[in-house]
Amino acid sequence: MKHCGIDEVVLVKLGGSVITDKEYPLSVNAPVLLQLAEQLYMYLLKRRTGIVLVHGGGSFGHPLVKECYSRDGLITHECYVRVSYYMRLLNIYVMEALISQGIKAVSIPPGSICLHDGVNGDYVKCEMGIVKSLVKNGLVPVLFGDVIPSLGNCYKVLSGDAIIFMLAELLEAHRIIFLTDVDGLYDKDPKVYRDAKLIKKLRGDDVRRLVKKRPASKHDVTGGMLGKLAEMGKHRLSDVSIYIINGKVKGNLYNALLGRNFRGTVIWY
Numbered sequence: 001m002k003h004c005g006i007d008e009v010v011l012v013k014l015g016g017s018v019i020t021d022k023e024y025p026l027s028v029n030a031p032v033l034l035q036l037a038e039q040l041y042m043y044l045l046k047r048r049t050g051i052v053l054v055h056g057g058g059s060f061g062h063p064l065v066k067e068c069y070s071r072d073g074l075i076t077h078e079c080y081v082r083v084s085y086y087m088r089l090l091n092i093y094v095m096e097a098l099i100s101q102g103i104k105a106v107s108i109p110p111g112s113i114c115l116h117d118g119v120n121g122d123y124v125k126c127e128m129g130i131v132k133s134l135v136k137n138g139l140v141p142v143l144f145g146d147v148i149p150s151l152g153n154c155y156k157v158l159s160g161d162a163i164i165f166m167l168a169e170l171l172e173a174h175r176i177i178f179l180t181d182v183d184g185l186y187d188k189d190p191k192v193y194r195d196a197k198l199i200k201k202l203r204g205d206d207v208r209r210l211v212k213k214r215p216a217s218k219h220d221v222t223g224g225m226l227g228k229l230a231e232m233g234k235h236r237l238s239d240v241s242i243y244i245i246n247g248k249v250k251g252n253l254y255n256a257l258l259g260r261n262f263r264g265t266v267i268w269y
Helices: 030-046 058-072 077-100 129-136 160-171 204-213 221-234 252-258
Strands: 008-014 049-055 105-107 114-116 124-126 140-144 146-149 155-158 175-180 201-203 241-246 264-268
Touching: 008 160, 030 049, 030 077, 030 252, 049 077, 049 129, 049 160, 058 077, 077 105, 077 140, 077 146, 077 155, 114 146, 114 155, 124 160, 129 140, 129 160, 140 160, 160 221, 175 252, 201 204, 204 221, 204 264, 241 252
Parallel strands: 008 049, 008 175, 049 140, 105 140, 175 241, 201 264
Antiparallel strands: 114 124, 146 155, 241 264
8 A cells, every 4th residue: 555655554553451551440551652652653753654553442441341241241322321431531542642742643433433233243334434544644543442333223342453454454454563461472371371482473374273272261361362363364364464562561662663673473464
């Protein structure tokens, strides 16, 4: 995708575990968020690259959604209003950090451009043309995991990971960077097993085998990431490199954007 002097488009997912503190509801990790914004700005100064950001919900979205499902078994009107409000609140903090560092960022709430079919399972339609237009004009669109309306008179949670893969297909992106609170993809959960080993390189076919062999677990950050990567199979993507890095390590995002001297996992599809 080459428009207005842009050589490529890179998708960056700011994980909720990086930009918030999941131990405390509605808490923003401001120092890390500002650090990431600074790294993005430094990169944009050097390269003719289009950047699209997607951020997770962390301590703003996840606890509320979990509460709604445990109490009601679905997203009710009340849940929709609350989750929508708090995700937009988190997005304001993200936008403030980006703009304060000189990044020409524009917020696009997915709940305003996406609609769940309500009949055909997980089918979601999003009007992503605005994202493409903004990137062409040298701006940085910012989306996030959100709750979206459904034709079935209810609501659906649309994850930031699902949005990332939709965008990868639309924008023909060849690089996706996931920022997490661990150094990459491990052979087992590094937060539980001290002998967990970092997997530095992996092919897409190997990931699919791992997904089948070890299903994702809500307590396993490694399995959880494998589950997210499995989402990729739903989209027509090829020639894509996925970077999984620790967003809390200073300079790691900048180095990953440059493709050198970063610690993490690279997966080729």
